[in-house]
Amino acid sequence: MSGFDVNKIRQDFPILAEKIRGKDLVYLDNAATCQKPQAVIDSIVQLYSHDYANVHRGVHTLSVRSTDKFEAARTKVKSFINAASDKEIIFVRGATEAINLVAQTYGKTNIKAGDEILITAMEHHSNIVPWQMLCEQTGAVLKVAPMNHKGELIYSEFEQLLSDKTKLVSVVHMSNALGTINPVKKIIAAAHAKGIPVLLDGAQAIPHMAVDVQELDCDFYVFSGHKLYGPSGIGVVYGKQSLLEAMPPYQGGGDMIRKVTFVETEYNVLPYKFEAGTPAIADVIALGAAIDYLAAIGMNNIAAYESELLDYATVKAKQIDGLTIIGEAEEKGAILSFTLNKIHPHDIGTMLDSLGIAIRAGHHCAMPVMDFYGVPATARASFAMYNTKQEIDVLMAGIQSLIEVFG
Amino acid sequence: MFEDLRDLYQEVIFDHNRNPRNFRVMENADRQVEGFNPLCGDRLTLFLKMDGDVITDASFQGSGCAISTASVSLMTEIVKGKTEAEAQELFTKFHEMTTGKEEHINLEALGKLAVLAGVREYPARVKCATLAWHTLDAALKNEANAISTE
Missing domain, CATH: 3.40.640.10 (Type I PLP-dependent aspartate aminotransferase-like (Major domain))
Structure with a gap:
């Protein structure tokens, strides 16, 4: 990847420095909408x-x-x-x-x-x-x-x-x-x-x-x-x-x-x-x-970086007991939809938010897809070029802890 | 790790989510109403057995988040033996507690339901807590077969 520097990119997005409930923002709701660079x-x-x-x-x-x-x-x-x-x-x-x-x-x-x-x-x-x-x-x-x-x-x-x-x-x-x-x-x-x-x-x-x-x-x-x-x-x-x-x-x-x-x-x-x-x-x-x-930055550089992020997140997610990935297409963009055993996506969303992590919980304006999988909703982490592997680690640690809390 | 959420997710709520009370289909129910929150997909069916204007039994089926499951579970416990008027009064108080419109709410009058007071700090979750009560309201008024929070 020629010259793709995620830390430099992050500095271009002022909102990424925001604290949410006292924690560093981990913004993983990019499929809903992306944050804006200073240039915009x-x-x-x-x-x-x-x-x-x-x-x-x-x-x-x-x-x-x-x-x-x-x-x-x-x-x-x-x-x-x-x-x-x-x-x-x-x-x-x-x-x-x-x-x-x-x-x-x-x-x-x-x-x-x-x-x-x-x-x-x-x-x-x-x-x-x-x-x-x-x-x-x-x-x-x-x-x-x-x-x-x-x-x-x-x-x-x-x-x-x-x-x-x-x-x-x-x-x-x-x-x-x-x-x-x-x-x-x-x-x-x-x-x-x-x-x-x-x-x-x-x-x-x-x-x-x-x-x-x-x-x-x-x-x-x-x-x-x-x-x-x-x-x-x-x-x-x-x-x-x-x-x-x-x-x-x-x-x-x-x-x-x-x-x-x-x-x-x-x-x-x-x-x-x-x-x-x-x-x-x-x-x-x-x-x-x-x-x-x-x-x-170059769209091909972005695609290559995000593909790395998705692979990393997918491997980490599969290590979590009780987590089911919804959507495992061979050709796939940087979206990780999932469900957790008996824990409703809205509870996942609220609990992760308390850790500063923004994900989407719901039907994603695709109710027929939810019906197909027989779930009322999923939790969805969606990645952008400014996300990092460290943020994925924070997400996965958050998911682990909330599974423990729910018992 | 989730210290900030202790007011919202109290142990009683986890308990009712894990083991919901009165979670059963009621044969020969006098009232049966469905409640639906289209934003999150929470869905429940509430069953009531009536003797005159007294609720002699209440039960439910359905799926939802911990807040909505605990709320309906607690509600079915508390309304048993209450008259329609008493149940309506509880609904009013519960609504005031969760939407935070009243400055000084008498939480004692709400008994166990007070564990849900924390939702007022989470506007996005208020509907999870009130879905059960809107459904009960419709069942008591006997006016609808299905209600929606939207």
Whole structure:
């Protein structure tokens, strides 16, 4: 790993110096949201202190400055995921809104009664509910490709579910509840062989690995900024230009129009057609700052370091009597979901919090996954590039002690 | 190691979590209501046997965290032999204790239930403690088949 220095990275994240209940913070809830580097915080302060005005409107200096920074951030996103053009990058509030946008524009136009939408058994609610709503509106049918007990997609069954009726495949790139990384290249190739477009939900994958949308050849790729060390309230839809051109707008309003009369409206060009109203200007610009920060470290360096962390945590977790890991896919990102014999995840969460350790306890917005494993909830430690093996030791010692206390 | 949590996880709570009282299905129950906390997945079914307005028996089934299990276990013990009005009054006092709205709560009037007073320092866990009582409330009012904390 060329030049990856976790201690140097930790210094860039001011919140990591915080004390929680008198203890050093051990932040292991990164799959819910990541903490922010100083560069992201600074970019927001800089904008509001020196450069802020509305974008795409004014001729005055500040509007030009804001617009330049805003559009530069779009270019940074484009380069980060290797999209072909800035026009393919649409800013929305997050991955959830991104999927809703595709469902209500591409979906509503192209999916009819009797058609099928194919997802997997490990989806987050945000890649289930928008399709259920679309099915209710259109009479289409939602199909679910099953997974095995390790939390891996059963690919042969997925392939069998690709039919003449399938009009869209929407699959999670990396599962938030299990850590599973899906074989997305294979999925996309198989769907494309039948002329079916594919959406990838990249909310979890994007902070953990290099993503190249042209190499993947996915038709849509969506993600949230806050899981990529950027602000909350901002997210991205990547769509192939030809598809986006043919889609109707999502919301109507300012910025998304070219000409309005009371008789008719001419819509704006891409990407503005999908960006009605004043956007989250500072948050888009700060997302650009997060991308600069990550690009300097290198996504492949981050992936390699996190893979080491996950291996270390998995070995340590397996040494604990009564701990069951939920999700043991061969291809897996830095997420450790687990249950402890007879100790409810909420008790685990509260007890670890008293030691300064932040984990998630609950259903992780993936109730069907919980049902599959027959548990009401799991505890989940999710790692980021600023976590350390020492922190994993603190976690494991905490788990050991709480098992003793519960008896 | 968990010194800070002693107020929340008292030994009585661990005891009721390990060995919940009245943990059984009641045949021929007069009232049966399900309680559900969708945020954490805690789920319980409460059974009551009534004689007029007196609760002659109470039992439950379900799964939840230590706080919610201990709370429902303690509740089924304490409401046996109480009238509906007395049980409602306990619910009011319990609610005041766990949400901390009253400055001076008479913990003695709550008897064993006072071990759950610690949850008021943990807002995220208050619902774990009150799920049992909201379920009892619905059962006494005989107005719902299932209640939810959300």
